[in-house]
Amino acid sequence: MTDLLYSEEEDALRAAVRDLLADHCDTADVLARAESGAPYDPELWKALADGMGLAGLLVPESSGGQGATHREVSVVLEELGRSVAPVPYLTSAVVATEALLASDAGDLLGELASGRRIGALAVALNVAPGAAYQLVRHENGALHGELTGIADAAVADVLLVPADDGGLYAVEADAVTVSPQVSLDLTRPVATVVLEGAAGRLLGDAEPAVRRGLRAGAGLLASEQLGLADWCLTETVRYLKDRKQFNRPVGGFQALKHRLAQLWLEVVNARAAARNAADALATGSTDADVAVALAQAYAASVAVHAAEEAVQLHAGIGMTWEHPVHLYLKRAKADSIAYGTAGRHREALAELVDLPAP
Amino acid sequence: MTHAAELRDRTQELLSAHPPATTDRLDFLKARFDAGLAWVHYPEGLGGLGAPRSLQAVVDAELEAAGAPDNDPRRIGIGLGMAAPTILGFGTEEQKRRFLRPLWVGEEVWCQLFSEPGAGSDLAALGTRAVRDGDSWVVNGQKVWTSSAHVARWAILIARTDPDVPKHRGITYFICDMTDPGVEVRPLRQITGEAEFNEVFLTDVRIPDSHRLGEIGDGWRVAQTTLMNERVSIGGMRIPREGGMIGPVSKTWRERPELRTHDLHQRLLTLWVEAEVARLAGERLRQQLVAGQPGPEGSGLKLAFARLNQEISGLEVELLGEEGLLYDDWTMRRPELVDFTGREAGYRYLRSKGNSIEGGTNEVLLNIVAERVLGLPAEPRTDKDVAWKDLAR
Numbered sequence: 001m002t003d004l005l006y007s008e009e010e011d012a013l014r015a016a017v018r019d020l021l022a023d024h025c026d027t028a029d030v031l032a033r034a035e036s037g038a039p040y041d042p043e044l045w046k047a048l049a050d051g052m053g054l055a056g057l058l059v060p061e062s063s064g065g066q067g068a069t070h071r072e073v074s075v076v077l078e079e080l081g082r083s084v085a086p087v088p089y090l091t092s093a094v095v096a097t098e099a100l101l102a103s104d105a106g107d108l109l110g111e112l113a114s115g116r117r118i119g120a121l122a123v124a125l126n127v128a129p130g131a132a133y134q135l136v137r138h139e140n141g142a143l144h145g146e147l148t149g150i151a152d153a154a155v156a157d158v159l160l161v162p163a164d165d166g167g168l169y170a171v172e173a174d175a176v177t178v179s180p181q182v183s184l185d186l187t188r189p190v191a192t193v194v195l196e197g198a199a200g201r202l203l204g205d206a207e208p209a210v211r212r213g214l215r216a217g218a219g220l221l222a223s224e225q226l227g228l229a230d231w232c233l234t235e236t237v238r239y240l241k242d243r244k245q246f247n248r249p250v251g252g253f254q255a256l257k258h259r260l261a262q263l264w265l266e267v268v269n270a271r272a273a274a275r276n277a278a279d280a281l282a283t284g285s286t287d288a289d290v291a292v293a294l295a296q297a298y299a300a301s302v303a304v305h306a307a308e309e310a311v312q313l314h315a316g317i318g319m320t321w322e323h324p325v326h327l328y329l330k331r332a333k334a335d336s337i338a339y340g341t342a343g344r345h346r347e348a349l350a351e352l353v354d355l356p357a358p
Numbered sequence: 359m360t361h362a363a364e365l366r367d368r369t370q371e372l373l374s375a376h377p378p379a380t381t382d383r384l385d386f387l388k389a390r391f392d393a394g395l396a397w398v399h400y401p402e403g404l405g406g407l408g409a410p411r412s413l414q415a416v417v418d419a420e421l422e423a424a425g426a427p428d429n430d431p432r433r434i435g436i437g438l439g440m441a442a443p444t445i446l447g448f449g450t451e452e453q454k455r456r457f458l459r460p461l462w463v464g465e466e467v468w469c470q471l472f473s474e475p476g477a478g479s480d481l482a483a484l485g486t487r488a489v490r491d492g493d494s495w496v497v498n499g500q501k502v503w504t505s506s507a508h509v510a511r512w513a514i515l516i517a518r519t520d521p522d523v524p525k526h527r528g529i530t531y532f533i534c535d536m537t538d539p540g541v542e543v544r545p546l547r548q549i550t551g552e553a554e555f556n557e558v559f560l561t562d563v564r565i566p567d568s569h570r571l572g573e574i575g576d577g578w579r580v581a582q583t584t585l586m587n588e589r590v591s592i593g594g595m596r597i598p599r600e601g602g603m604i605g606p607v608s609k610t611w612r613e614r615p616e617l618r619t620h621d622l623h624q625r626l627l628t629l630w631v632e633a634e635v636a637r638l639a640g641e642r643l644r645q646q647l648v649a650g651q652p653g654p655e656g657s658g659l660k661l662a663f664a665r666l667n668q669e670i671s672g673l674e675v676e677l678l679g680e681e682g683l684l685y686d687d688w689t690m691r692r693p694e695l696v697d698f699t700g701r702e703a704g705y706r707y708l709r710s711k712g713n714s715i716e717g718g719t720n721e722v723l724l725n726i727v728a729e730r731v732l733g734l735p736a737e738p739r740t741d742k743d744v745a746w747k748d749l750a751r
Contacts, residue, residue: 004642005649237732252735257728264727265658272638297631346627355611355626358618 004275010075017079025083027324034186040155045087049115055093056113064110074223074278081227084327086187088152092118099213103203120156121213124149128340129214138163142197153191154180162206169200185334218339219281222274222295228332229267229306236310270302290352297345303332362416369420378426387463396462429464437461437468441514444584448572469510471501479722482525488517497563507543507556510536516577521747529577533569550708551688603667604633607674629670636662654731664713671706
């Protein structure tokens with residue numbers, strides 16, 4: 001039976017990550033960084049990857065990783081979501097790493113596990129597991145083409161590129177042109193990648209690697225969404241206890257209390273869905289496809305709803321650039337598209353649980 | 359006596375001394391109670407062994423494997439879930455010995471006389487009066503929404519013993535004999551056509567003071583134990599995928615492709631997802647309870663299931679098209695159990711309307727979540743320092 005609780009070790013891991021983020025990931029800094037045009041925080045990445053070894057959780061010890069599971073990764077992602085941390089953890093330590101685990105990656109796996117190098121799967125962020133994606137041309141031993149919507153490509157050292165010959169290629173970032181796109185999500189921006197005769201090292205078949213990477217990404221994104229929603233709820237409750245209008249705390253008005261109670265209920269449910277997906281991925285359950293689709297079909301809208309409620313219930317201050325809640329709204333909305341929309345995952349479920357369309 | 363192995367041995371001893379195949383059902387249940395295997399977390403001598411509650415599963419598994427009869431917990435749910443913990447918590451030794459055994463084996467059915475026509479969400483405003491007369495109390499008033507009243511031997515009752523103090527302070531908790539000539543039970547027909555509940559009229563009902571539970575005027579606190587246990591018992595069971603209301607509608611969808619439309623498909627998938635996630639949240643709560651880490655999640659789950667039951671059954675009626683225009687049976691009956699899946703979609707649709715009312719309305723539960731879980735300010739209370747007799751009504 002699926003274990004839906006957090007173990008003591010997972011609680012300890014959460015506490016350690018939260019402490020680190022409290023010291024290194026103040027929302028004011030995150031915002032200032034986003035405005036500077038260099039949104040990523042290399043110091044934070046170093047502390048997470050090098051200091052705590054978290055980039056290698058999914059990688060076996062024999063390949064230079066920690067040999068942990070998706071359960072621990074999900075706890076890290078909850079905390080990173082809670083801080084809208086501008087680090088390429090989901091893209092490099094989860095999606096690219098999972099794709100490499102399905103390939104003949106050689107030393108690259110260990111390099112990503114150590115965090116010294118950052119990898120990005122060169123598939124647009126909106127692509128759902130099993131859906132079609134854009135390919136580059138493989139001609140005369142070199143790669144040609146233009147890819148768009150690649151998350152965290154701007155900070156990647158190596159790109160994992162699917163080509164029209166069915167292969168997945170490792171391409172060094174300095175062999176291609178990466179141009180940041182003006183992105184809705186300030187803390188996980190997307191970029192275009194142009195390959196003009198770039199050299200690539202064949203890692204193996206693209207299809208299974210991409211599918212595996214995207215499935216893990218979709219399943220564990222639910223934990224990030226849980227973290228985003230949890231921050232929005234907690235912060236809004238705190239604010240409404242403090243904010244006074246009509247000579248009383250605004251949080252005492254029943255219309256608002258009920259909205260927050262409903263939101264709490266959604267967060268409770270999202271936690272169960274996210275834990276279920278993480279556990280199914282960790283144990284390699286035969287139900288993992290259902291668990292992943294279920295988690296994305298549910299948690300995406302919870303994060304968006306929580307962020308939208310946070311903006312509305314903060315009212316005027318919530319509309320300002322200065323207040324951090326917009327960082328959460330932008331991440332939550334982008335996340336609702338990432339690795340397939342809720343609707344895509346419902347369609348997947350229709351097939352998986354035999355509820356066919358007319 | 360807290361180890362699983364010891365409990366297994368003790369259960370096997372019971373089974374060999376009273377083989378289920380050749381033992382009368384009631385005799386077996388009494389022997390099980392006397393062996394302390396009825397509810398192992400209860401004290402010795404009262405059907406338990408003072409063991410952790412989580413070990414009950416060990417006993418139940420052994421007994422089920424041996425084909426032993428159970429005490430039909432659904433039939434005596436109010437006794438088991440509400441009366442028993444309250445008697446255990448507040449009863450005298452004499453009361454515990456008199457009432458718990460026949461309650462658990464099912465010889466005596468219990469009902470609950472709490473709600474009144476004028477006291478629903480504001481239960482503490484109740485007006486049924488109990489007046490002291492020597493060694494007994496004389497009770498007059500009207501109770502409502504009482505399931506099992508027509509088959510019950512006993513009732514847990516809260517009544518007003520002091521109208522001159524604020525409402526919460528003037529209530530006393532009693533055990534009421536349902537065979538008293540002053541007790542009149544009338545079926546209350548619901549929108550489903552049947553009468554699952556009753557109205558209970560109390561006219562000069564005499565209750566001996568020895569059937570009082572807890573101190574005079576302390577009945578509200580005693581009732582909190584009853585109501586808390588009602589909510590705990592809601593979240594205790596493991597449910598398989600499609601085990602709830604989503605099951606029948608999914609089955610119909612699979613078996614009858616001619617009913618499918620695109621709109622219904624989208625709504626069905628959305629509800630399937632929500633039902634499955636709510637099921638997982640219930641399972642997570644169950645795992646927390648087993649691990650001894652009860653969380654506040656239970657107060658929210660009833661809200662989720664109420665809404666889902668209503669939306670899913672509503673979709674099911676619509677999916678059925680022409681058949682959705684029909685209803686299986688409007689005959690006035692008095693069922694002993696609520697059976698959501700034994701009847702047609704129309705019944706489920708109507709009955710589930712009660713899910714957001716019974717056991718605390720959605721609106722009250724949202725207040726409870728907001729105040730007790732999120733710590734938001736409480737509703738303004740204008741009745742706090744007003745004597746009950748001076749309240750607006």
